[in-house]
Amino acid sequence: MSExxxxxxxxxxxxxxxxxxxxxxxAALLGTSxxxxxxxxxxxxxxxxxxxxxxxxxxxxxxPLYVAIPTVIIAAFxxxxxxxxxxxxxDSAIAILSSSALAIGMIVLSVTKVSIDVNSYxxxxxxxxxxxxxxxxxxxxxxxxxxxxxxYHRIFAVTFDESFSSATGIRSGIYNxxxxxLTAIIIVVGMRLMGALLISSLMISPSLTSMxxxxxxxxxxxxxxxxxxxxxxxxxxxxxxxDIPTGAGIxxxxxxxxxxxxxxxxxxxxxx
Amino acid sequence: xxxxxxxxxxxxxxxxxxxxFLCIVGENGSGKSTLIKGLLGLKQYSSGSIVFxxxxxxEIGYLPQQTPAQKDFPAxxxxxxISGCLNRNGLTxxxxxxxxxxxxxxxxxxxxEDLSDKSYRxxxxxxxxxxxxxxxxxxxxxxxxxxxxxxxxxxxxxxxxYEAIRSLNREKGVTVxxxxxxxxxxxxxxxxxxxxxxxxxxxGTKEEYKKIPEFKAMAGGCLSDE
Numbered sequence: 441m442s443e444x445x446x447x448x449x450x451x452x453x454x455x456x457x458x459x460x461x462x463x464x465x466x467a468a469l470l471g472t473s474x475x476x477x478x479x480x481x482x483x484x485x486x487x488x489x490x491x492x493x494x495x496x497x498x499x500x501x502x503x504p505l506y507v508a509i510p511t512v513i514i515a516a517f518x519x520x521x522x523x524x525x526x527x528x529x530x531d532s533a534i535a536i537l538s539s540s541a542l543a544i545g546m547i548v549l550s551v552t553k554v555s556i557d558v559n560s561y562x563x564x565x566x567x568x569x570x571x572x573x574x575x576x577x578x579x580x581x582x583x584x585x586x587x588x589x590x591x592y593h594r595i596f597a598v599t600f601d602e603s604f605s606s607a608t609g610i611r612s613g614i615y616n617x618x619x620x621x622l623t624a625i626i627i628v629v630g631m632r633l634m635g636a637l638l639i640s641s642l643m644i645s646p647s648l649t650s651m652x653x654x655x656x657x658x659x660x661x662x663x664x665x666x667x668x669x670x671x672x673x674x675x676x677x678x679x680x681x682x683d684i685p686t687g688a689g690i691x692x693x694x695x696x697x698x699x700x701x702x703x704x705x706x707x708x709x710x711x712x
Numbered sequence: 713x714x715x716x717x718x719x720x721x722x723x724x725x726x727x728x729x730x731x732x733f734l735c736i737v738g739e740n741g742s743g744k745s746t747l748i749k750g751l752l753g754l755k756q757y758s759s760g761s762i763v764f765x766x767x768x769x770x771e772i773g774y775l776p777q778q779t780p781a782q783k784d785f786p787a788x789x790x791x792x793x794i795s796g797c798l799n800r801n802g803l804t805x806x807x808x809x810x811x812x813x814x815x816x817x818x819x820x821x822x823x824x825e826d827l828s829d830k831s832y833r834x835x836x837x838x839x840x841x842x843x844x845x846x847x848x849x850x851x852x853x854x855x856x857x858x859x860x861x862x863x864x865x866x867x868x869x870x871x872x873x874y875e876a877i878r879s880l881n882r883e884k885g886v887t888v889x890x891x892x893x894x895x896x897x898x899x900x901x902x903x904x905x906x907x908x909x910x911x912x913x914x915x916g917t918k919e920e921y922k923k924i925p926e927f928k929a930m931a932g933g934c935l936s937d938e
Contacts, residue, residue, distance in 0.1 A: 478781060590805045597795040600785060604844075607752040607774040608799040608851040655831030656788040 447680055455569045456686070460672045462581035463630045464642050468668035469588045470623050471643035472661055473599045475651070481534045482519060483640035486624060487631045488538035488545075489515040491561055494632075495545035499552040505576070508628045515541075516620035563687035564635030566676075573633055580629050584622050591615065596657050638687040642668055645694035652698075652705030667697055726906055726915040730854075733881045733888045735898035738908030744891045747908070748859055751889070771799075773848030775858045778840070783833060789843050790828045793819055796850030815850055822846040822876065838869035845876070849886075856880070858890040862897075870894075874901055 448454045467483075474482055490508050497507035519533055588595065597605045598615040606612045623643075630639035650663035675690030728734055736744050752774055773796070796818075797811035819825045822842045827835065832843060841861060848856055861877065862870040878901050880886045892898045898905070905921040907914040914924055 476781060476785060593795065593798060593805065593807065596787070596791065597798050600782065600787060600792065600795065601776065601779070603752075603754060603776045604774050604796075604847070605798070606754055607772060607776075607857075608796065610798055651784075651786050655786055655834070657786055657791050660786045 466584040485534035485538035487636035489541040492541035492545035512624040652701040735902035796847035
């Protein structure tokens, strides 16, 4: 225990813990809806769009977040709209958007000779956060949590059955947009702080893990928040001791949790 | 109470009274599902009108065809059923006591109260349909729209399902509009029929329907002696 207190007496570790737990919590909340709506790749796709936006912001010398958040919100909105029209599927829309955004980002960077470290884009720099980062992520997380709690039942209804919800007078479009906007905010904040790979893993893995274990929607929601926060904290502490990249360590811990839960799910399936 | 519909696929017109049971039969692609979506306000129509007297748009209970995403959806029966009460919730974020009571009443009406804490994805097809029907009843007791309620169910369960729907109509006075491919059961349950085919439509009581050539074609060689 005193060992743990010692670790978090370093202010960079404490900042990483606060930001990470907040973002992990929000990502897990939203992830459940996204997985169930078959949008597992949206986190990945949007973070590539975020990369493109960061590149343009760097080239034009603008504040990265002010460019990235609106761009990613528009992309998220566009993706969720597009996949409802039958001509292009959701997964192909995500694929084309994410590779194009990445390509545009690369071109902008090479033309303007600005460089962004690709490694920090993939896995972020969670150990190099500023106080300002902590404040931004805290504000965003509180917004996401409050919105999610207030609209929890509606989000459930729209996730489970969109046409029934619309038919009985719930305006599904608004809640789909809400999910898109909240997802976009968390992805932009998360990818800047923790990297593109880590944020899409934080969104999807905990939900998949808890879907194997829980049978109710509320159970899955609570369980995935717990798994997400646990994996993040454990990964952070582990990376301190055995000197592995923090982000990659957290992703692998999530994978291990998923494999264990898949095994437990197989064993207990007959009792369901 | 009267519903009148004239829809965009030209010339379909029908009106129903409270307590009626309308069966919509017809070929694939004749616009049955479009009609349902039009009635629910899910699709815009370019011409014609749908008039509900005494029923608001949000007072329609709908039993949609199941989507693939629902097959592994982690939710308990209780959670699914109570989500039908959302439309009477207004803007409050949580369910009232009334909603909870209503949800449990509807579960016992559909005889699924002992499944209440079970997981939706673990249920059989027939049980799942009952859950969705209970959810639709939470939304309303005035008008139910059923889109092929028995597709994919085995014969025993199909019969039970029809029986459940019939008793809702007869005993609770719920007005029902049902899309079905099953002409015999449609005639057994319904009192009014809407036959839809490319360019030709028929609406009338089931006695009138039995006399027209479309019926003989639908019923084929196994014309029943009902």
